[in-house]
Amino acid sequence: MKKISLTQLVNYQLTILLVLMSIGCSIGKSNKVDDNINLILIKNYYSKYKSDINKYQYFSLHSYELDSVNLKVYKISPEYNKIVLSPDGDGYFPKDYIQYKNKIFFIEGEITTQPSNKVFAFLKHRNLIDSTMYKVSRGMIDFKDVNDTDGKILSINSTKVASYVVCTLNNKILNQCRTNKSEVSAKNIQKGMKEVCN
Secondary structure, eight states, X not given: OOOOOHHHHHHHHHHHHHHHHHHHHTTSSOOOOHHHHHHHHHHHHHHHOHHHHHHOXXXXXXXXXXXXXTEEEEEEEEOOOOEEOOTTSOEEEOSEEEEETTEEEEEOOEEESOOOHHHHHHHHHTTOEEOHHHHHHTTSSOGGGOOTTTTOXXXXXXXXXXXXXXXXXXXXXXXXXXXXXSSOOHXXXXXXXXXXXX
8 A cells, every 4th residue: 555645645635625615615606706705805804903904004905716616815914015116117006996994905916017097096196106216217317316215115024914715606704814924824724624614
């Protein structure tokens, strides 16, 4: 009989749990658009993490799919950076935003030179676009006049990321955790799967 390692066993168990969860959530009503789950998660985050809500004005919401077609991980965290334009004029712009109780949640994002008019107008109105390096490359300002923080992406290690495992068929939150890491570990996902499947 062929022996398998502990890592292979954990991966095998995780795969089985993901499949079971996918089957369980497929009994849900119907596939709803992401806007519904975005608002559900924002309301959850707003009510649960008051320290960040009181401290920050802007937040980002990103998602990625798990191996199962019916499961997604959503992440919400404080956003403290402006959109920094490169010398070529592109930047990592949100695809959309949701305003909830005077807080702004930026949805997803992509590197582009052409964000939507709605997003661009909002960012410009709120002074959330840093075009310093773009202007330097075009000779519009002199590099010696640039401040230390201009044109840079700041990193704040103390901020935490709230992660949610969601069934996409019924928008049910199957598991959630909050850590100082941007990715959900296999251990945390496995723990959530066990709680749901037992």
